[in-house]
Amino acid sequence: MDIVYLSLVLLLFGSAFGLIALCDRVRGAS
Amino acid sequence: MTANGVAQLCVYFAVLLCLVKPLGSYMARVFEGEPVWLGKLVGPIERRVYRLAGVKPDAEMSWKQYAAAVLVFNLIGVLAVYLLLRAQGLLPLNPQRLGATSPDLALNTAVSFATNTNWQSYGGETTLSYLTQMLGLTVQNFVSAAAGIAVLLALVRGFTRRSAASIGNFWVDLVRSTLYVLLPLSFVLALVLVSQGVVQTFDAYREVPLLSPLKGADGQSVARQLLAVGPAASQIAIKHLGTNGGGFFNVNSAHPFESPTALSNFVVTLSQLLIAASLCHTFGKLVKDTRQGWALLAAMLVIFVPLLVLCYSAEQAGNPALTSIGVDQAASALSAGGNMEGKEVRFGIVSSALFATTTTAASCGAVNAMHDSFTPLGGLVPTWLMELGEIVFGGVGSGLYGMLMFVVVAVFVAGLMVGRTPEYLGKKLEAYEMKMASLVILIPAAVVLLFTAIGVLATSGKAGMLNPGAHGFSEVLYAFSSAANNNGSAFGGLTANTPFYDTLLAIAMFAGRYLLQVAVLALAGSLAAKKLVPQSAGTLPTHTPLFVGWLSATIVVVGALTFIPALALGPIVEHLMLP
Numbered sequence: 001m002d003i004v005y006l007s008l009v010l011l012l013f014g015s016a017f018g019l020i021a022l023c024d025r026v027r028g029a030s
Numbered sequence: 031m032t033a034n035g036v037a038q039l040c041v042y043f044a045v046l047l048c049l050v051k052p053l054g055s056y057m058a059r060v061f062e063g064e065p066v067w068l069g070k071l072v073g074p075i076e077r078r079v080y081r082l083a084g085v086k087p088d089a090e091m092s093w094k095q096y097a098a099a100v101l102v103f104n105l106i107g108v109l110a111v112y113l114l115l116r117a118q119g120l121l122p123l124n125p126q127r128l129g130a131t132s133p134d135l136a137l138n139t140a141v142s143f144a145t146n147t148n149w150q151s152y153g154g155e156t157t158l159s160y161l162t163q164m165l166g167l168t169v170q171n172f173v174s175a176a177a178g179i180a181v182l183l184a185l186v187r188g189f190t191r192r193s194a195a196s197i198g199n200f201w202v203d204l205v206r207s208t209l210y211v212l213l214p215l216s217f218v219l220a221l222v223l224v225s226q227g228v229v230q231t232f233d234a235y236r237e238v239p240l241l242s243p244l245k246g247a248d249g250q251s252v253a254r255q256l257l258a259v260g261p262a263a264s265q266i267a268i269k270h271l272g273t274n275g276g277g278f279f280n281v282n283s284a285h286p287f288e289s290p291t292a293l294s295n296f297v298v299t300l301s302q303l304l305i306a307a308s309l310c311h312t313f314g315k316l317v318k319d320t321r322q323g324w325a326l327l328a329a330m331l332v333i334f335v336p337l338l339v340l341c342y343s344a345e346q347a348g349n350p351a352l353t354s355i356g357v358d359q360a361a362s363a364l365s366a367g368g369n370m371e372g373k374e375v376r377f378g379i380v381s382s383a384l385f386a387t388t389t390t391a392a393s394c395g396a397v398n399a400m401h402d403s404f405t406p407l408g409g410l411v412p413t414w415l416m417e418l419g420e421i422v423f424g425g426v427g428s429g430l431y432g433m434l435m436f437v438v439v440a441v442f443v444a445g446l447m448v449g450r451t452p453e454y455l456g457k458k459l460e461a462y463e464m465k466m467a468s469l470v471i472l473i474p475a476a477v478v479l480l481f482t483a484i485g486v487l488a489t490s491g492k493a494g495m496l497n498p499g500a501h502g503f504s505e506v507l508y509a510f511s512s513a514a515n516n517n518g519s520a521f522g523g524l525t526a527n528t529p530f531y532d533t534l535l536a537i538a539m540f541a542g543r544y545l546l547q548v549a550v551l552a553l554a555g556s557l558a559a560k561k562l563v564p565q566s567a568g569t570l571p572t573h574t575p576l577f578v579g580w581l582s583a584t585i586v587v588v589g590a591l592t593f594i595p596a597l598a599l600g601p602i603v604e605h606l607m608l609p
Contacts, residue, residue: 001133002116008137009112012537013105016544020097023552027462
């Protein structure tokens, strides 16, 4: 099960990095 | 309410407000890099840390680099605590030979402490080794609080810098917050706590004879008891100062080895609001207008004090169900009176109500009484304080940057209403700033309501509820309000150490911390890049009582509109069902 939970951790942090990119794109567009 | 209780509250606020200015001024000097008296002692350590970590303290970061540094640092923290929890059975400083935690509990605990939430699905003394408590949890207590301050400082630079591409250096903010603020204060508080009887030892748990033997549930005579001890004082000091809240022992600050006396209870309750309140003055100093900081502190008090009075009066009035069968709940010379279910007799009603209100206002999450046993209105107050977004004082750093998001919204709405260009501290607030501030306000609210709905609909969620009906709903609502707003206190009653709740609560804690920090830093980057607009007759003053009232009203209206429907299904209906 460790691999499942560690993958979830990476997925969550990946989503936060995705939000950085999204916020940057929104700023560029506005 | 009793005269004694009101006097205790007055003393509490008097001491707190007296400390705001000196500590706030000291922190402002630290964060501006000015010389402070601790510099001679801490300066060489700070420089050595930078050298060892390869950090160039003068290097500036863009908001994206700053946000990436925050995330990478926290990712490493989560992984380190996870591995520590899974391997603790093989590691030293484990006199009770406690084994590894389950993977879902390891995930929940690692995310919980890295996000400054400190939700605990476990009992400390039966689950964690001394090494895990010290190297895993206590370290995260310090650095998660410091990371909150760092993000606040980045946002403040957004307001103060003109046409800038950078918002500071995360590593410098992290190190200075830890070394100059959190460590010295925690050291002093730990010594005070030890003087009151809080334990600090590496010895194994002690078996002691009972003063009076008891009969166990199986009818056998019980003559001895195992007393859990450990390096508690060093963890408990930062647990309160850093608004972390994770107890060394399962019952947290109700445990006599965590808070043995009325004095220790007063000091730790004070320390929960100390840094968050003082940061308001620090903010005023950093933006070169201390009136702005006092206005924010006033707005916090305008919301906090009435809620404290509501909680205290509800608990002091007692349980109407008991009154109706003739139980005397009046305060007297020999009794605190009121609703004493779930409260420590050495703290009584007022100290329990004050603690419950400060711990949920301050995003701390420590408890000295069981909130599940509060009256419906008494329990509503802590729940709603968390749901407001942990901005009424809030977490160390995170509370003030959350409050500043509401300032952005309040200034923007006020600007629209009177036809002025919205600006705050000389920075124009436009569509992008509103989008980021809205994200910060909406993400935790959406997570709380959506995850609570999942919790009360799913079979695994319902299995964890101890009580049926409205009270059971309150237990689930409280848990997700606590997690998504990074408070960490538990209502009690909910069996949360299951894969379902461990995982769902971990996701809620993550979203409530890091997604918000990214949005705050994006806003900081946008503000830093703007020019300063000179004040004019059309500028909305943001230091006046009128603005304090407007800001408080904005917070209360947003909080009420978002959560009263959910609260109506829990504590409000429970209150209406009382005799």
